[in-house]
Amino acid sequence: MTAIIDMNDFSITYAGERGPVPAVRGVNLTLEKGRILGLVGESGSGKSSLVSAMLALLPKSAKVSGRLSIGADDLYALSEAQRRAMRGQRLATVSQDPFTALNPVIRIGAQLVEFQHRLKGISRSQKLERAREMLARVGISDPGTRLTQYPHQLSGGLRQRVAIAAALLVNPSILIADEPTTALDATTEAEVIEIIRELRGAVDGSIVFVTHDMGVVARLCDDVAVMYAGELVESGPVAEVLERPQHPYTRALLACDPARIETPSRSLPTIPGTVPSPHALPAGCIFSPRCGAVIDICRSVRPAFLPSDQSRVACHRTEAS
Secondary structure, three states: OOEEEEEEEEEEEEOOOOOOEEEEEEEEEEEEOOOEEEEEOOOOOOHHHHHHHHOOOOOOOEEEEEEEEEOOEEHHHOOHHHHHHHEOOOEEEEOOOOOOOOOOOOOHHHHHHHHOOOOOOOOHHHHHHHHHHHHHHOOOOOHHHHHOOOHHHOOHHHHHHHHHHHHHHOOOOEEEEEOOOOOOOHHHHHHHHHHHHHOHHHOOOEEEEEEOOHHHHHHHOOEEEEEEOOEEEEEEEHHHHHHOOOOHHHHHHHHOOHHHOOOOOOOOOOOOOOOOOOOOOOOOOOOHHHOOOOOHHHHOOOOOOEEEOOEEEOOHHHHHO
16 A cells, blocks of 8 residues: 555654643654544644644744655655645645634635635636535535635535535645534534545545544544554554554543443543643653553553554553563
């Protein structure tokens, strides 16, 4: 298979008032063509920083090390102009907030035409027709009328469908969906997930779907990567990781999934403790202060990210088994 995204010991550090802030540390991850990757973790796990790096949208205060390749290109060996040219062409994104994704004072049709400005040899009328056809593909009824409307005339679910259509119009190699269902109700969320699943063939490459919901990962994704406090702790095929999770953090996330609660209860399961501050990271395993299966070595030695069955996991207990 062809690797669309390949990260080798990739790290991101921000400049902060109290010194460097390590946001992402030593990530090794490969995404093959034609697959959907679910990127999972609590708030503060580094998901947003990692997808910003994939889009070459990190702030100037960020420093990167290691390698992040998009196809054959080492992204951070390219010039800023070359990285900018990749966005809206090889790279496209759907943000989590459909209310701010579109310009409120420009009609939908004009915006969708402008999204295609990097496509050469296509007239404006052809771009408008492509936009109409794409709106129909994402399940928007009467797309001709929608093209003449402003974003405020559409519901949140319709705006998110328009955002998906806009991303797909550029024929991207990589589509990054950054928690695109966060602001939607449960019914609309299910519809948007189904649209992305049905339209995966419209992406001549792969999709990265960022979420905190393991249920969404199970319904949509082929592979999953679990992040915690800036580190990748487990990755592999969805069926393998969700059915036989190896890392205690992955098991804890799954235990907190409401869909897996079998008996009525007045309280929801939680993970004790909090995500550590990047200024006060624990020695050894990053999850050790919250782990119920911790052993002595966990508190002093950082576990390697090693193969385990079909997945990869960073856990001393897995190494010992």
